[in-house]
Amino acid sequence: xxxxxxxxxxxxxxxxxxxxxxxxxxxxxxxxxxxxxxxxxxxxxxxxxxxxxxxxxxxxxxxxxxxxxxxxxxxxxxxxxxxxxxxxxxxxxxxxxxxxxxxxxxxxxxxx
Numbered sequence: 432x433x434x435x436x437x438x439x440x441x442x443x444x445x446x447x448x449x450x451x452x453x454x455x456x457x458x459x460x461x462x463x464x465x466x467x468x469x470x471x472x473x474x475x476x477x478x479x480x481x482x483x484x485x486x487x488x489x490x491x492x493x494x495x496x497x498x499x500x501x502x503x504x505x506x507x508x509x510x511x512x513x514x515x516x517x518x519x520x521x522x523x524x525x526x527x528x529x530x531x532x533x534x535x536x537x538x539x540x541x542x543x
Contacts, residue, residue, distance in 0.1 A: 433480040433481070433482075434480070434481075435478035435479060435480060436452040436453060436454055436475065436478065436479060436481070436484055437453075437455075437456075437474060437475050437478050437479075438451075438452070438453040438454060438455065438456045438459055438472055438473070438474055438475065439451065439452050439453075439472070439473065439475060439479070439484035439485075439487065439488060440470065440471045440472030440473055440488070440493060441470075441471050441488070441493060441499045441502050441503065442463045442466075442468055442469065442470040442471070442472075443466075443468035443469040443470070444466070444468060447502065448469075448498065448499055448501070448502035449502055449506075450484075450485060450488065450502055450503060450506035451463065451470075451472065452481055452484055456472060456474055459472060460472060471493050471496075471499065473491060473493065475487060480510075481506075481510045482510040482511045484510075485503060485506045485507045485510050485511060486507070486511065488503050488506075489503060489507065
């Protein structure tokens, strides 16, 4: 069973913005504010898994802010296994044309 969270959001770190998950808004804000970085957390309407949290974040004003969008999209790809569709290209061997067959037959006849 997946762990459920009641708080999610985005915070800045040394390596850029990251999506965060927690069950207590106040303690999570205290921990993240010690770093002095930008933090945007929200309480969720119901407890959610990480995948559901990220999907919910995409419906909020946090996702509308361009500086958080990339981190949320990366988390979405990680937790929701966003599939990328790769087109399969069939390799087709070209059939020889009638002209090519005639030319080959003519060369073979002349060579004999």
